[in-house]
Amino acid sequence: MSLELNNISKSFGAVNVLSDINITIEEGDFLVLLGASGCGKSTLLNCIAGLEDVSGGELKINGVRVNEVDASDRNVAMVFQSYALYPTMKVERNISFALECQGVPKAERKEAVHRVAELLHISELLDRKPGQLSGGQRQRVAIGRALVRNPAIFLLDEPMSNLDAKLRNKMRSELRDLHRELGATFVLVTHDQIEAMSMATKVAVLDQGRVQQFGTPFEIYHRPENLFVAAFVGQTKMNFFNGEFTSVGDIQGIKVGDTHIPLTAYSFEHEPKPGQEIVLGIRPEDIYEAETITPSANSFALELKVSARELTGGDTNVGFDFEGETLRCRYKSARMPAIGSKQKLLMDLDNCAVFDASSELRI
């Protein structure tokens, strides 16, 4: 079912936790609310669930206003960060408790539980209590509890944060499969951008109670709309260089220290005036060792001194001195250049982003 958030705001006393939230998703979308802790993403999820009242704006599920509707009547289900399994009930009753509250007959409940248990491969756990389950099993039960109600929307609050890395990978793909299989609407809260990138159909990046950018994972990653999103998204932080928008001859570009980087290939939405302070953003993976690729019209060649390096497995993060700042680059090999050595690099400017220095918005 679709979900529509119009100008949602939420304040606790004088503190504004959420302001001007506008998000609309369609049935079958997988929305990820991405942000650091304290950005308001969990509050937003609680508002959608009906566990918190919104202070302003309108919340619609399937086109119907639900602001005043009680949590239990919104037909949404939630998987909690701690899973919140009822410790004294067996798995079976945990899953069927919602149906019990709705007065569904016992036989029907049983059938529903078994259907869900089969789907999630937890049939053999039905007789156990939550305390006897492993982390992964608990999470499945929590999902099962949501699933059994056939809700309009699934809400998931950092469901993977209590799992170890390996299990997290596995559950990520299972959750993605489940979403595809059910074709239902999911809303997931996380601070983990990999989860956002790999599962979402739509991502909303939140900071300080505001939506910084709402779009597909591809858009979020490749067309960040402001400096915050650009800096927040990405495994290795994007490189930012402040400079002045100038022309050398008839080539427009950014002057960073003594280096002039041409921006002729960049399509501006709002072309800056000459002399305007701008910020060039370029991801570490868009900077290559010169000998590994063939230069194109939009690549910019540099020769810099290595200042730091770090092996991360398949890749190597290498830092260079560039105009008094560090330029981070991701080598797609295990080659470790010596510190202090000079290296030839190629910047691929096709994927760069340019921001206004004062408004911090993409231009």
Next chain:
Amino acid sequence: MAWLVLLPCAVVALYFIWGFGAYTVFLSFTKSSFLPNHQVVGFAQFAALFDDPRWWVAYRNMFIFGGLYLFSCVIMGIVLAILLDRVTVGETIFRTLYLYPMSLSLVVTGLAWQWLLNPTSGVQQIMRDSGFEDFAFNWLASQDYAIFTIVFAAVWHGTGLIMILFLSGIKSVDGEIWKAARIDRVPTWRVYFNIILPQLRTTLLTAVMLLGFQVVRSFDIVVALTNGGPGFASDVPARYVFEYFFQRGKIGQGAAGAVIMVATMIMIVLPYLIFEVRRKD
């Protein structure tokens, strides 16, 4: 629904606790004698109270008893906790032995000690029977010492709880402290007094609060052990107030005594509360 559930509780808090308290404060300013009387007489009842030498004996006793009781319970509690923490075998049995008086009522405590301290049957007689013909221990019948028998009995009743508070405090201190102290060659007693006990500030506070309220409320044990006697030498405010309420028919003066009890408590607790609040800010 939540409101409906809290309703009985609100009635209790507002009527039976705060309402009653306020009413008694009001009574202390009235002419009430055998029956409550709502004619206000200002501070006359307080004046009568302060003119009564018996009140001052009782009031002074509260501090003598309270001071000794608090001091003894805390010191004994801490020492016993440390000793039990050192013990490997028999901790449970010793702990149970020190702790069981807590489960007895203060009336039973008072009566038991009355039996033990009674000059004709108790400790004095044991000593005389064992050859110390001149041994004298008749505090129970002594104007000057009767109040100390109450301390004896109350400490017997209260030490166990304080010990257990400190014992669980000591055991909850990070075990690596001991390893670190051993490597630094810190003597055991120093670990307790310089490292562990300073961490148990809140435990001490809890203990003092718990005991303090026992002192102000102490009624049962005094009635059972000495009944305020001999004469009224071991009287305490809680018993004094009770007597003036129900046996002497001086409700107003009794109420004044009760108000002074509460005022004393507030004066002791308030500085601490202010200190704590300031510390948190």
Next chain:
Amino acid sequence: MLKQRTLKTAFLYAVLFLVALYFIAPLYVMLVASFKTLTEIRNSSIIALPSEWTLDAWKKAWDGACTGMECTGIKPYFIATFEIAVPSVILAILFGSLNGYVMAKWRTKAADFLFAALLIGSFIPLQLFLIPLAITLRELDIFGTTVGLILIHTVYGIPLTTMLFRNYYVNIPDELVKAAIMDGAGFFKIFFNIILPLSPSILMVSVILVFAGVYNDFLFALTFGETGKKPIMAAVQNIVSSSYGVKEYNLNIAAVMISALPTLLLFLVAGRFFVRGLTQGAVKG
């Protein structure tokens, strides 16, 4: 080195043993005396074991000892105390657990305020309540009755149980309640299906603490007890201090022993709940 350590240990145990004597002495002396005949009590040391063990004193204390004119033993008082304690325990816990649930999980300003009012109020010396209580009980026509004492103990038990349950429920994750709300469970359904099944230990603590409080109560028993059916502590105190005729020490002592038994047994069986209640209730309050 080894010798020094052995010496230390011996010293440690010696101290512990001596202290244990202080704690055990009154109980021992009473226990011994309660098995002696009156003649033997008069003629033997209080620490000597009985030359001939007899249960007479216990029997007579149970149903033959006199308080003033009545010679019923402490049996009727013993039973009366349970008649008061059982309903008081049930009521105080019922209200306390619901209060605690509301205060911990449905937090509102009003609930917080009420909690503070109860908490601070519970430190007020009970003497302050005696006169208004007497008036109220008279008005309700339950002065000096079992019902009156049940009311008193319920009312003044509620602050304690509320505090115990609230402090316990605060540690139950809020998400559990949220999950149940999402599942469509209502106020009472959440309480009875989710919260209460998590409460056996705190229930145990509360039962023991409230029962011991009511059973060991003296002030209210003395003031508001029914003549001839006074709660046990008032009755025992009365028996021991009654000055009619010859003092039958063995009988008095047996009566005290009998009155001490219920809470003593409770402590021996469930001591850890006792301790937990007294310490935790205090620490967090």
